[in-house]
Amino acid sequence: GNSVTQMEGPVTLSEEAFLTINCTYTATGYPSLFWYVQYPGEGLQLLLKATKADDKGSNKGFEATYRKETTSFHLEKGSVQVSDSAVYFCALSDQQSGYALNFGKGTSLLVTP
Amino acid sequence: DAGITQSPRYKITETGRQVTLMCHQTWSHSYMFWYRQDLGHGLRLIYYSAAADITDKGEVPDGYVVSRSKTENFPLTLESATRSQTSVYFCASSVGQDVTPLHFGNGTRLTVT
Numbered sequence: 694g695n696s697v698t699q700m701e702g703p704v705t706l707s708e709e710a711f712l713t714i715n716c717t718y719t720a721t722g723y724p725s726l727f728w729y730v731q732y733p734g735e736g737l738q739l740l741l742k743a744t745k746a747d748d749k750g751s752n753k754g755f756e757a758t759y760r761k762e763t764t765s766f767h768l769e770k771g772s773v774q775v776s777d778s779a780v781y782f783c784a785l786s787d788q789q790s791g792y793a794l795n796f797g798k799g800t801s802l803l804v805t806p
Numbered sequence: 807d808a809g810i811t812q813s814p815r816y817k818i819t820e821t822g823r824q825v826t827l828m829c830h831q832t833w834s835h836s837y838m839f840w841y842r843q844d845l846g847h848g849l850r851l852i853y854y855s856a857a858a859d860i861t862d863k864g865e866v867p868d869g870y871v872v873s874r875s876k877t878e879n880f881p882l883t884l885e886s887a888t889r890s891q892t893s894v895y896f897c898a899s900s901v902g903q904d905v906t907p908l909h910f911g912n913g914t915r916l917t918v919t
């Protein structure tokens with residue numbers, strides 16, 4: 694079945710450092726790919742998405758490119774801020790379950806001043 | 807206000823008791839979902855619904871019951887709560903297409919003693 698694997702955290706970075714969170718997927722067909730972010734005590738919010746190969750999703754300085762050849766969707770940001778501290782989830786849509794999302798296990802990011 | 811609302815926000819119950827978690831959305835989205843979030847597992851799909859009176863099992867449905875008599879409501883019932891059902895439960899909704907995101911509530915933290 695469809696699945697998502699993302700790097701385990703926690704990841705701790707200093708402010709203004711470069712961020713990469715790796716995500717790879719296994720899927721039949723060509724699902725849409727998403728990154729969601731969860732701030733403490735809140736639900737998940739969509740960060741960015743890509744719907745086909747070579748698409749680049751971007752939002753709030755974060756970027757991720759849908760790479761079919763490597764089945765990857767790595768999240769990057771050039772200069773993180775303390776306010777980026779959160780848990781990040783990679784996900785793909787699953788047509789077989791009403792386009793529910795299959796999530797990775799999440800990567801916790803802590804950015805220190 | 808438009809959005810997706812879960813209640814209660816926190817719940818403590820005893821083993822063997824029945825408990826119902828409520829979810830209400832105001833967008834008239836066709837699809838609704840219940841996930842549970844556990845450390846080390848990320849989010850796992852419990853049940854989903856494509857429309858009123860249509861529900862289907864997700865990855866971890868055992869011990870849970872859902873209903874959807876109205877489009878806007880999607881309650882989740884634990885018929886006889888067990889300690890393994892201690893978790894954070896998230897409800898989500900979407901229009902149900904591959905490229906559209908899920909909108910999440912803020913979650914219900916359930917503790918079964």
